[in-house]
Amino acid sequence: MSFTNILMSYDGSEPSKKALEKAIALTEQNNAKLTLLHAYHVPSMVSTHPFLIVPPEYMTSVADTENLIVEELRALVSHLPNAQAVVANGQPAKVILDYAKEQQCDLIVMGSRGLGGLQELVLGSVSHNVVQHAPIPVLIVK
Structure with missing residues (x-):
């Protein structure tokens, strides 16, 4: 089976790093386009207090961390002409x-497995959810 447009989900965990190696190999073998997607979730805060404010420093810190991960990913695939x-x-x-x-x-x-921790125990793993709902093949790397 040949692939032309591969999406790789990356969260920085060890299984994710192994999956990245496999995605790069598949991209090279198939001369495919590769997109590395780092999806993160900033949980909503619910409070009955009308003056609950998320400190701007927190949001800046989150954005800085996510940008560092994307820059790391770009460096890892800079040798691939069709990667982003x-x-x-x-x-x-x-x-x-x-x-x-x-x-x-x-x-x-x-x-x-990713970095889900307690959320994974309560809500189920991201990989399980993607496998159950994706209309296209999903390769899970251990």
């Missing part, structure tokens, strides 16, 4: 699925 790295805020599984659909990707590559 993007970052998006939102529920990771939904962001991945929506991006794959919008960009007409024909393969999603991702690690088996």
